[in-house]
Amino acid sequence: MSEHSEWPDHTEWPYHDGSTENAHSADNAHSPDNAGPARAIGEPPLPQEVREIPIGLRRAGAWSWRILLVVAVIALVLLGISQIMVLVVPVLVALLFTALLNPVVSFLHRKTPMGRGVSAALTLVGLLVAVAGMLGIAGRQLFGQYETIQAQAVDGFQRVTAWITSSLGVKVPTLDSALDDLIDQVQAHSGMIASGALSGVSSVGNVLTGMLISLFTLFFLLAGGAAIWQWVVSLLPPAARESTDTAFGRGWKALSAYMRTQVLVAAVDATGIALGMVGVSMAAYAVPIWLIVFVFSFVPMIGAIVSGAIAVLLVLVLKGWVLALVMLGIVILVQQLESNFLQPLIMGKAVALHPLAVFLGVTFGTLTAGIAGALFAIPLIAFVNATALSLTGRTPAPEAAKPVPEVPEDNAPPADADSADASDPD
Numbered sequence: 001m002s003e004h005s006e007w008p009d010h011t012e013w014p015y016h017d018g019s020t021e022n023a024h025s026a027d028n029a030h031s032p033d034n035a036g037p038a039r040a041i042g043e044p045p046l047p048q049e050v051r052e053i054p055i056g057l058r059r060a061g062a063w064s065w066r067i068l069l070v071v072a073v074i075a076l077v078l079l080g081i082s083q084i085m086v087l088v089v090p091v092l093v094a095l096l097f098t099a100l101l102n103p104v105v106s107f108l109h110r111k112t113p114m115g116r117g118v119s120a121a122l123t124l125v126g127l128l129v130a131v132a133g134m135l136g137i138a139g140r141q142l143f144g145q146y147e148t149i150q151a152q153a154v155d156g157f158q159r160v161t162a163w164i165t166s167s168l169g170v171k172v173p174t175l176d177s178a179l180d181d182l183i184d185q186v187q188a189h190s191g192m193i194a195s196g197a198l199s200g201v202s203s204v205g206n207v208l209t210g211m212l213i214s215l216f217t218l219f220f221l222l223a224g225g226a227a228i229w230q231w232v233v234s235l236l237p238p239a240a241r242e243s244t245d246t247a248f249g250r251g252w253k254a255l256s257a258y259m260r261t262q263v264l265v266a267a268v269d270a271t272g273i274a275l276g277m278v279g280v281s282m283a284a285y286a287v288p289i290w291l292i293v294f295v296f297s298f299v300p301m302i303g304a305i306v307s308g309a310i311a312v313l314l315v316l317v318l319k320g321w322v323l324a325l326v327m328l329g330i331v332i333l334v335q336q337l338e339s340n341f342l343q344p345l346i347m348g349k350a351v352a353l354h355p356l357a358v359f360l361g362v363t364f365g366t367l368t369a370g371i372a373g374a375l376f377a378i379p380l381i382a383f384v385n386a387t388a389l390s391l392t393g394r395t396p397a398p399e400a401a402k403p404v405p406e407v408p409e410d411n412a413p414p415a416d417a418d419s420a421d422a423s424d425p426d
Contacts, residue, residue, distance in 0.1 A: 090214035100259040120222035156317035251387035266297035276330035
């Protein structure tokens with residue numbers, strides 16, 4: 001090699017600005033005083049007071065302020081949502097029903113000459129008729145036997161009182177005194193109770209308003225949800241549109257699968273407990289209990305306990321403790337079959353969530369948004385989980401099969417052994 005081809009001394013290496021200053025800066029960046037990640041060429045050395053801070057502490061500080069910023073943004077978003085819960089909750093309910101009813105609308109649109117809007121309207125009317133019919137049947141059974149229910153309730157209360165006085169050793173005057181104190185407390189706080197009743201009337205008005213918002217939103221999501229989503233995607237930078245559409249599509253499939261699964265599980269759970277009510281000679285309450293269990297099944301963890309307790313307490317008051325124990329056994333059996341067999345069987349890997357994620361999600365949702373938070377926690381986690389996994393590319397689509405290895409053509413040359421070994425992850 002000639003002397004003109006020799007590499008020049010590093011102090012004379014011509015950098016992009018034609019000076020040797022950047023070379024010394026690069027050397028200083030890698031010196032012990034500047035311990036840490038390699039600094040870019042031309043970047044000035046760190047100040048002395050920064051170099052004295054250990055690199056681990058510097059990295060921890062850099063991560064800390066970024067994490068605090070993310071937490072602050074999330075807190076502001078949650079605070080903003082809490083101010084408009086009257087609007088947010090109905091829209092979220094509409095989204096859940098859209099995930100559930102969208103296959104029905106698509107089926108009607110494909111198999112009939114009806115347009116998408118007409119199919120959505122027909123599906124919505126069918127939903128309202130089904131709900132009104134169930135409520136009508138339950139109300140007729142309850143009000144039709146009002147006198148019988150009242151007599152059974154009084155008799156059951158007397159039996160419970162007699163059991164308390166005989167089994168627990170509580171004297172009748174003591175029990176009567178406790179009841180009198182309770183009545184006095186109710187009379188003393190009658191003004192507060194009246195105020196609570198007025199607040200309840202206001203809450204009923206909010207519920208009716210929310211129902212109208214939810215129905216209105218549900219119709220337009222069923223009729224033109226795809227067009228709305230395409231408009232939202234068009235607001236993103238072109239490079240992010242395809243990946244965002246794919247990821248959110250995966251999340252939407254997971255949410256739809258979750259809703260279909262929950263409806264089926266809730267129906268089976270409610271039917272089992274309603275049949276239990278028939279088995280303990282309380283067929284008149286089968287439909288109301290079915291509705292209660294079905295609705296409460298959509299609240300994870302808490303709903304099953306509350307609905308089962310209502311059924312058992314009703315049997316205890318009206319039929320005694322023996323049949324109440326029988327009903328308790330039926331409730332436990334049905335709920336164990338549902339949680340340990342039916343739900344894992346039909347839920348599938350598309351929305352498989354760890355029990356710890358379910359517990360923490362429901363707890364966080366309950367603490368931040370009450371019953372609404374508990375209701376939406378698991379659907380939201382299922383959606384976010386599927387979307388995040390799609391964005392990171394760490395899992396295939398739930399419906400995707402394993403890739404089939406390519407069969408080489410007959411005239412294709414054999415693969416090079418070295419390249420095959422290099423591509424082997426092991």
